[in-house]
Amino acid sequence: MPDETSNSVGARTPWQVTRSVWYAMFMREAVSRTMANRMGWFWMIFEPVAFTTIMVAIRGFIRGDRFIVNAEYIPWLITGLMGFFLIREGMLRGLGAINGNSALFAYRQVQPVDPVLVRNVLEGLLRSFVFLLFIAGALMLGTDLLPDNGIRALGWWFSLWTLGLGLGLITSVAGTLVPEVGTVIRMINMPLLILSGVIFPLNNLPHWLLEYLLYNPIVHGLELMRAAFFEGYQVVNGTSATYFWLFTLSTLTIGLLMHLRFREKLKVK
């Protein structure tokens, strides 16, 4: 809705203002994310590599990798980890986004929602880049990590990012207003990794347990992305794209509404 009062001579339209804020913020975040930290680039790539290696080692030890239908274990694990990290980072980056940029709210053009959006976009781009590196690296090592259905894989990759964004919008408001929320979210990270079927396939779990686990939308998203990667992959029974998208759109809506409702409080914080 255009604001009549701001449209006097020489003033920019709200959309122009928003665009320049996003541009400025993106450049700023990109620099601080990749350059400010010593070896920032190295860790961005090495952290998932190390994590995958450790997980593969543990799994090789337990020897449970024969139960996945039509998919090799390592590519299966990598797709799951990448997808999960994408959502987790979306959630965690949102937490610090507002406090980290509070000094910039001195300029009335900058709104609390801007750093959250920009950080998530940047995170999505970086994670996509890392994933591409992984695919290329795996191909060179002789492991087939190329998706069998590229378009669908891309689509679900984007969908997972959207869920991360929705959760990030909510956590950014809740975590800034109530700092304890941040602690809780960091705490549930690890159990969520296991409960989302990233490391262990959920197929062998008893039905009564699975019924509860399927309330977690991350399971749906990850399974559907894997189905796009591996032709003939058997998704967990009860996986539903509709449920995933309903959940994602709800989080997006709630997140944006929270940002509207608490805008002034977030600025003052």
Next chain:
Amino acid sequence: MIEINGLYKRYHLQRRVYDWVLEDINLTIPQGVSVGLLGRNGAGKSTLLRLIAGMDTPDRGTIHRHCRVSWPIGLAGGFQGSMTGRQNVKFVARVHGGRGDVHEIIERVQAFAELGDAFDEPIKTYSSGMRARLNFGLSLAFDFDIYLSDEATSVGDRAFKAKATQAFKEKVGEASLVMVSHSEGILKDLCDSGIYLKDGHATWYDDIDDAIAVYHEETDAARAASGSAEPAATPADSPPVTPLREAQSLDDARAQLREVKAEFDTARAEFERAQRDDDMAPRERQTYGDAFRASRERLHDARRQVQALQKGEE
């Protein structure tokens, strides 16, 4: 032009609601008129400035800005501590839509702020004066119609104050100023009109001198009230400095300086000994301190006398 209609503002903090900071403010700040905001500490000057800048929203009422208004230029905020001065300037330039001429803006800011190498250091290493210089230079790089200043010039050194005042004077005609300051010299220098804030209410004065006069009335009344309740204690604390005798010639003055210097040395030695002595009562220690300060005064006076006489002879 800025129109403020029926503005109310108060702060909320964790379910506590505080008293109104600003109550029923109705003002119109015309184009091209520079205004000084006056009032005692806590009268709501900075709050009003933040509201005008759009950093905060009023609880009731509206503010219409019909022109380009700057952010409040001052000490607090506006910079990201972990980023360098240059990165911050870049950010602000981009936010304000200067995509093409970011480099030009950076150069202008760099030239004005005179930070040298510190321009590429993180802001958190800056002193408050350096921050103020950068913030001030940054705001001048954009063509705002109205600049908001919250004690922007108060921390700078004399050269910077003069430069800042000069910069604002050059902008007269193209831009105006809404400023909070406790320095009346600057207010009189730069402002035409005044707004006086008291108990949440604002009064407009067409002439800044009238606003300053009202402000003085209030502060004088407050000082008188607190002065009568508490008898003046400060002058009695330090003993009067024995004045030097008038030196007849340069040699006389030099002899006197030597004398005073010897006195000063003994006073200092005694004072230092008193400082080390833990058994001494604070009251006793204070007398040594007073003696030390008094003899230091005398020493300075004696030096000045010698210098004055030397200059006279040359």
